[in-house]
Amino acid sequence: MKAFVLRSYGSPLRMAEIDKPVPGDDEVLVRVRATSVQPYDWHFMRGQPYIARLMGGGLGLREPAFAVLGADVAGHVEAVGRNVTEFRxxxxxxxxxxxxGFAEYALVAAAEAAPKPKNLTFEQAAAVPLAAGTALLALRDQGRVQPGQRVLVNGASGGVGTFAVQLAKAFGAEVTGVCGARNVDLVRSIGADEVIDYAKEDFTRTGRRHDLLIDIAGSRSGTACRRALTRSGTHVLVGGPSSRCLQPAGHVFATLAASVFAAQRTVLTDVVRCTTTRRNLMTLTELIEDGRVMPVIDRTYPFEEIPAAIAYQEAGHATGKVVIEGPPQ
Incomplete structure (x- = not known):
């Protein structure tokens, strides 16, 4: 099959012919109709942050632990393992x-796959699993969001952020989104009750306090973020600013260390190890088919232009998700 392959850290992805995978007993083989790119892909290509090579998550110490990237897929089941009864x-x-998913076919654990939402195209569906799964984990599991709470999403216009705004509204929260000026109208259109342009106003100095802060951008220190929280509020760390050695671990470690003696609760959403189970995917499907959540797609690239799509994602200006059409059928 055709796939984009990473041979070593720092090298470009190259199209290559590799063996078509065979599903194990509890796996399904999916013919990829669409995939998407995330910051994780370009961090993995560079083997950065370096500390991640010691922490696992797919990064080998000296070379990549696997050669084909792409953390999301949508497509048709091609074959199933002998223990799989829920798909055909x-x-x-x-x-x-x-x-x-940067290949013609992808192996998926049956327990981590779900029927595609009926109202989404393959391209839209491929924008959902990792980004929406991370937002769901941050809000529901780490943030313990409740109806009527005040939720602030710092980094509201990115892949995770656009889902976090919509999910917070779906869970009955009052939502404030923080983003750049060009995305203010978009963030308001997906449900934010208030939108802050970070270039004009520092959300940690408005005097308004929130019950839950979903911190994707990592643009303010933990100490500053606590000013934006109620005394019993929760600060959920999802991302942080880039650096070769620690991103986003430096920001995360500093924030967690500073929170030890604080009244507010600070927790980490581990994007690298985020797994999207069928239960979570079905929760997202219900919200999508009800019209309460929809993926926001910035650009769609053909399969042959995956390297260009990753370069665009790495530039840091994508609004919502960057999606890849599957290889020609």
Missing amino acids: PGDEVFAMPKQG
Whole structure:
């Protein structure tokens, strides 16, 4: 099969012919109709942050632990393992693959796949699993969001952020989004009750306090963020500013260390190890098919232009998700 392959850290992705994977007993083989790119992909290509090579998450110490990237897929089931009863060839599914989506076929654990939402195209569905799964984990599991709470999303216009705004509204919260000026109208259109342009106003100095802060951008220190929280509020760390050695670990470690003696609760959402189970995907599907959550897609690239799509994502200006069409059928 055709796939974009990473041979070593720092090298470009190259199109290559590799063996078509065979599903194990509890796996399904998906013919990829669409995939998407994330910051994780370009961090993985560079083997950065360096500390991540010691922490696992797919990064080998000296070379990549696997060669095919792409953390989201949507497509048709091609074949199933002998223990798989919930899927059959031809079914439309979306998932996070065990072997990457930058290929004609991807292996997926059956327990981490779900039927594609009926009202989404394959391209839209491929924008969902990792980004929306991370937002769900941050809000529901780490943030313990409740109806009527005040939630602030710092980094509201990115892939995770656009889902976090919509999910917070779906859970009954009052939502404030923080983003750049060009995305203010978009963030308001997906449900934010208030939008702050970070270039004009520092959300940690408005005097308004929130019950939950979903911190994707990592643009303010933990000490500053606590000013934006109620005394019993929760600060959920999802991302942080870039650096070769620690990103986003430096920001995360500093924030967690400073929170030890604080009244507010500070927790980390581990994006690298985020797994999207069928239960979580079905929760997202219900919200999507009800019209309460929809993926925001910035650009769609053909399969042959995956390197260009990753370069655009790395530039840091994507609004919502960057999606890749699957290889020609």
